[in-house]
Amino acid sequence: MDQALLRALIPTVIGVLVRRGADFAAAEDAVQEALVEAIRVWPENPPRDPKGWLVTVAWRKFLDAARAEASRRQREVRVDAEPLPGEGEAVDDTLQLYFLCAHPSLTPASAVALTLRAVGGLTTRQIAQAYLVPEATMAQRISRAKRTVSSVRFTQPGDVGTVLRVLYLVFNEGYSGDVDLAGEAIRLTRQLAARIHHEEVAGLLALMLLHHARRPARTAPDGSLVPLAEQDRSLWDTRLITEGVDVLQAALARDRLGEFQAQAAIAALHADARTAEETDWVQIVEWYDELVRITGSPVARLNRAVAVGEADGARAGLAALEGLDPALPRYSAAAAYLHERDGDLVTAARLYAEAARAAPNLAEREHLTRQAARLNTGLRR
Structure with a gap:
């Protein structure tokens, strides 16, 4: 079957x-x-x-x-005169279901779970395993989400942006249990792109494909994190890169730039460089300027500062960090990298250790801890 x-x-x-x-x-x-x-x-x-x-x-x-x-x-159900299967069923309701599962009344976690269940067709057990929570907990989350949207009717178009944010949340969860959530997110985004001619849907699909193409090189055989600059680029999936670039170029040709297209353009520039040294950082900074203009996101500003450090030198990157909240996710890691590039190894070691303590996952924590240890060892010599 x-x-x-x-x-x-x-x-x-x-x-x-x-x-x-x-x-x-x-x-x-x-x-x-x-x-x-x-x-x-x-x-x-x-x-x-x-x-x-x-x-x-x-x-x-x-x-x-x-x-x-x-x-x-107290509900009347109409039984008679129902259309036969296949009659009157030409309407494709899948798009509306995307909107329903990403309804604004749902929390992001609930929207993700409901999307994976109703649109993705995953079982509650699979979703629970992917998010490392008990099956009963996930079942309750899905049940609450279903009750929340039960009164919502298919009367108005949904918000594409909300759907895309939900799909991006799924993609960023990556892989755990027996479900590859990154692969599932790509599948669902392909399905959405086939049903709606929207440049940001294409932008998100391109972004996912370009990021996913680098997946084989992201970790070493021992499971440790490999930074982008140190990755073996021969392991990158050139087929996915080619597809991602093609999808992106078609989206950009519509001349309605959005945040996912800008992010995909940055990813494409990384993918286009045969070596880390050949990366076109000047153009990447320009795309970050567009992303900041579109979103005003502090995270985009943080990433832009790192790109400025690569394009114009560490001092320029540190200047670009000024005014940003040090509590931002990965701020300490970015600052540590730029301080190391600037030759301030004492500050860099301290910031790497600080970033390790705040890291969102074990692989990143271990990587940052090793960076701090590397600098501290050098300072003691």
Whole structure:
């Protein structure tokens, strides 16, 4: 049985049920029951129309549940004159489902979980393993999210920006458990790009592809972090880089620049350099200027300062850091790097140790600790 096909059909079938009048929570439950039935039946009796089969079975599951709870829920369910599977189902509701799962009323964590469940087709157990939380905890999170959006109707277009931020959150989680969240985020963003002609959707897809292309070189065999400048670029996936650059160029040609396109342009410049020394830092600073103009993000300003340090020297980079909040994530690491480049090894060692204590993950913490130890060892000689 084609598991990929099943997962791809889930958002469409949920959308059909919601458009027919089911609330989101009930529709998602009914589709999950239909999937269980499909796993049981399809191996020996595969349907000619998988989508139509799932719509029919899921709708019957929904009606059975609705009838059983009609008196308590005080809800009238229309049973007669329903369109047959395949009739009137030409509308693709997947896009609306993206918007629903990224509804502003949800917390980012809930939006991510609901997107992976309803649009991505992952099980609650898979999502829990990926986020390293108990399955019961994730089940509660998803249930609360479903209840929150159950009253939301498909009456207005959703916010593409919110959907993209949710997908980027998924991508940045990377890999854990048996689910590659980076790969899943790329799959979902490809799916979204196929349904909406939007330059920022293309920009995000390009950014993901370009970052993902460097994944094989990001860690050493012992699991330690390898900085971009030290990575073995022969390990980079040139196929993904080529695709990412092509997608980006098509998006930039629409002349409606957004933050994900600007970030992707920076990633493309890194990918284009055969060696770290050949990196076009001047152009990267220019793209960071655009990113800061678009977003005003302090994190973008921080990254720009590092790029300025590469393009114009460490002193210029340190000057660009002035005015930024030292509490910013990775501020100490950036400052440490620039101070080391400027020859102030005592300050750099102290800042590397400070950055290690604030690191968000073990790999980064160990890398920064090694940097501090390296400088301290040199200072003692």
